Amino acid sequence: MFYRYYPFLRTFLEGCGHVVESSPPTDLQILEYGTGCCVDDVCVAVKVFLGHVRFLEGRVDALLIPRPVTVERRGYDTFTCPKLIAAPDMIRFFPHRPPLLLEWVLDLKRAPWWWGCLRLAARLRVPPTRARVAYLAARREQAFYESLLGRGYLPQDALRMSERKERGVAPELVRSDVLPGPGNGGAGKDVVTVAVIGHPYLLSDSLVNKNLFRWLREAGASILPCSMLKAKDLEAEMRRLPDLSWSYERELLAASSFFSRLPNVDGLLYLTSFGCGPDSMVVEMVRREVVSAGGKAFLEVVLDEHSAESGVRTRAEAFVDLLRWRKARRRENTGRTPLPERDSIGPPICRRMGDGRERKKSLPGSYALDDGGEEESCVSGGAAR
Amino acid sequence: MTVKVAFPHMGNACIPLRALVEALGAEAVIPARPNVETLKRGVLHAPESVCLPFKATLGDCLDALERGADVLAMVCGMWACRFGNYGLIQHMILRDLGYRFHSLLVGRENAGEVVETMRRLLGPGFLQRVPKALALFRAKAAAVDEVERWTRWARPREECAGGADALAARFLKELDEASTVARVREVRRFFREEARGLPLDGKANPLRIRLVGELYVLLEPSLNHDLVRKLGSVYRVEVHPVLSTYRWLLGPLWLDPRIQLSGYLARRRIRPYLPYVLGGEEHMTLSGILTARRDGFHGVIHAFPLTCMPENICRTVIPGILVGGRLPYLDLCFDEHTSAAGLETRLEAFLDLVASSRMSRQ
The missing domain is CATH 3.40.50.11900 (Rossmann fold)
Structure with a gap:
């Protein structure tokens, strides 16, 4: 669902000794779930999000929802979208949800990046030392993912590749949807x-x-x-x-x-x-x-x-x-x-x-x-x- | 030559704002009240899926520019709500349409810039006029607030319908013309005397409804089809909006600490539901609903414009708050297409429900 931080969170949680289950790519049923149970004039992303939550009901024990509040430090106040800030609140009263809700807060105005991870680890009863190792591994993973994005892969392809790397397949082998970068001038000249x-x-x-x-x-x-x-x-x-x-x-x-x-x-x-x-x-x-x-x-x-x-x-x-x-x-x-x-x-x-x-x-x-x-x-x- | 400053309408905010502008030494240009024509023009030039206040205020600005304004004032800021960027984008659109004007975007982040712009526009001595102007502004805002509050209270109780409104309109006009703080006080005194003389039905026991939701839609009668007046005069219901023009105007200027206090308490009250600030009036909405029963209200009406972000998040949270509370609740979504008849049907049905809920409680 959140194509921005998934590699980071997955590695972090795996490092903490939990099994990570993510919902599959959105399909029609998930979308239908979502539109069926949210208020009428929110954006499609919220509908998809609620659909995924409902899909995961009964399949997982706990649900982790990132809450990006402030993702950069500037001279003035910055925010992400209010709907992202309130994403965990929106499903608190949602009837179809897994029993335990976890949230990972990213509020760089108040606390650094690792603080949210530490809080999450504390919630999962993971000792800080282990969380630290997991955190560092997760940062590496995220950097790798971002480098893939930088080479012009779409987020979903980059995600697939960053997962395959773990299974020992060289990223270069999965070139199904490789897109030309800006450097090669749009590949062929006729496009x-x-x-x-x-x-x-x-x-x-x-x-x-x-x-x-x-x-x-x-x-x-x-x-x-x-x-x-x-x-x-x-x-x-x-x-x-x-x-x-x-x-x-x-x-x-x-x-x-x-x-x-x-x-x-x-x-x-x-x-x-x-x-x-x-x-x-x-x-x-x-x-x-x-x-x-x-x-x-x-x-x-x-x-x-x-x-x-x-x-x-x-x-x-x-x-x-x-x-x-x-x-x-x-x-x-x-x-x-x-x-x-x-x-x-x-x-x-x-x-x-x-x-x-x-x-x-x-x-x-x-x-x-x-x-x-x-x-x-x-x-x-x-x-x- | 004095500069002509214009600002969009919001309820009766134009009375204190006009006083402020004129006391600072500029001329105020008041656009026509938002109506079908100005709204239509605003909709034409506004982005497609932006919220209703943007469209209405853009229409106001267009109207003001045609009346000869050369400075457009607007509030701006760094919030998660879209309102903070209204001025920026509206002025961009208006410039693209070929209008020439100065923008005066008033915000916390660019206070120095604002002072600089005002000095350029108003001449060097304007800082000395500021305290007096603010005093008049505050006095007028408080007076307007008192008139509005009394009218909302008196409407369901008056014996001859329309009397309270006529009285209020007359005194609002007098307030608008008052030019000193002393005169404002005098008008207020006269108003209290006359208000006491209005024949009221002493035995009336109207339903009490709390209005929560987005500020502009709540306070601008031309957008909500005169919701507040209609509820009072036609349906004989006592209405209490959680927000007021007074609150909105004086809150950011720190001219009344009570506003800050109530805002802080509201934020604290909704912390279990929404721990982070979303930038709109979500704290007033949710805390208004949470305390409605305690404050003796029989029902809550939630009004918001289509695609309003903070209020939509509130709507996802509200069912969780209302569970088991047995508080009648109606949400009204406003857009430029909302029709008065649809609104009336909903209100009538809702008020029937509220009345029967009160009966069953007694």
């Missing part, structure tokens, strides 16, 4: 590069995002997920942006800004869930400040528990088509390549792409694209100035 930005629970839950990555890939796009960005890059980006009190959304904002200035990224796709409080504001900032300044195409996909797969697929395909067309049009405007026909956009033209960095600079950037008409209100046209 457009889409940066996908969104919370980890939306990026990695293929039921919730309706196989978005598969559709994008089939449409011929190479994908850069925002989970691959390093904290250092984001930090540098954040300094240029207005302060936000939500840490995770701040990261997303920084990621959008980072990608929108990256020359070989053609378009940004922002995943958000319906009713997500912070996102509803941040998307607005992304759209107005970041994307329009960078001149990239921008698509916002709002997910809910019942958006049909075909809807997401149509949007993904249309978006990739649009990006291709834009790319071709851009070349046309610079006058270096002949005018492409819509069907023949492919290797012959794209071979002359050259270095995206230089091309970007040589562009006067004075053309206007009206690409909003292709889809419904979901697409906001990348208003290139």
Whole structure:
């Protein structure tokens, strides 16, 4: 469920001598469980979360729920989403839950990272010395996981790999869904590069995002997920942006800004869930400040528990088509390549792409694209100035 | 030339705020009360799934800008609730629409910046006017609060419907025109005298309902379809919101320690349910429900805008609090689509339930 800290917590708990059972990837039944038993206007992530809790009822003895309150230290107060802060409270009165509730508090404003672990260990009656060993192992595991993310793997693939490593399989052998990183310029030259930005629970839950990555890939796009960005890059980006009190959304904002200035990224796709409080504001900032300044195409996909797969697929395909067309049009405007026909956009033209960095600079950037008409209100046209 | 400062509406907050702005030496521009038109425009330009107060205040700002305001004031801060970022994003949207104005985002984090901006806008001597302005502000806020409280109490008891409202409206207007603290006191005295003269039904024993929920939806009559007045005059119910304009205006300025105390007690009371601060009014909501029975209320109405984060978390916790408490509870979700008829049906059904619950208790 929480694609951010799972490796850390699993290793920590195993180090403490407990067996860790995690719920399987979300399936329709879990989603149905969740939507059936929560209040009506929360975001899909909460529904999924409650569904998982209900799924685990009777299967486990204790349930551990992370409670990230403050995940960074700054000069002002920062928070995560209120729903994450109150996640353990939401299920305290939930009828379908395992008997024992554990929580792992991450409140960096008041106490360091290990304090929450120590409290958790005390709750589990694990001596501090053993907890310390487990803690260090868990930090190593988390660092490995984050390095996998940094190489461009999606969180769920990275999780699978970090688990296989324990079983002695080299991570390089599981390359089913390897995504090209930014360094290799989007692998082939005939593909457009889409940066996908969104919370980890939306990026990695293929039921919730309706196989978005598969559709994008089939449409011929190479994908850069925002989970691959390093904290250092984001930090540098954040300094240029207005302060936000939500840490995770701040990261997303920084990621959008980072990608929108990256020359070989053609378009940004922002995943958000319906009713997500912070996102509803941040998307607005992304759209107005970041994307329009960078001149990239921008698509916002709002997910809910019942958006049909075909809807997401149509949007993904249309978006990739649009990006291709834009790319071709851009070349046309610079006058270096002949005018492409819509069907023949492919290797012959794209071979002359050259270095995206230089091309970007040589562009006067004075053309206007009206690409909003292709889809419904979901697409906001990348208003290139 | 004086600068024209505008701020969004919230209940009767415009009376003390206007006094504050004018005492500081600027001109206040009061937008039209939120209505269908301004709300529609706010909805048009606001993000899709943002909460209702954002849309309403954005509409207010648009209206104020058209009335010639050149400074838009808004509260901001670093909270987990979206409200802290309203000003930032609204002003971003308004600038994109082509309006030109100064933003005055008042928050704890940027106090120095605020003073600097105000000095630039109001001229160097404004700091000397601050204590006097705050005194007037406080006096007016307290007076408005008294009028509002009395009206809520008197509505279900008055013999001729509408009398209390007419009286309150007249005195609110007089308060708005008062320019000194002494005059505000005088108006208050007159008000008390006249209020005593209003014919009341001494035998009335109205139901007492506590209103909890999101601040803006509770206090802005045009968004909640005049919920408070309707409950009082039409359904003859005594209504007590846990929040008030007075509380909201003076709390952050530390002008009344009672507000801080009650907030602290509320936080302590809800610690078993929500140990961490969520940034909204969740502590007042939950503690309002926890103490409703003790304070002699017959039912609780919980009003909140669609997708409000803190109140939605409260809603997941509330069933756990209400178990076995036998406290009638109604939640009302407000959006720009909420219709008055739907609201009335719910209220009538709920009040029937509350009345029968009181009967069975006696």
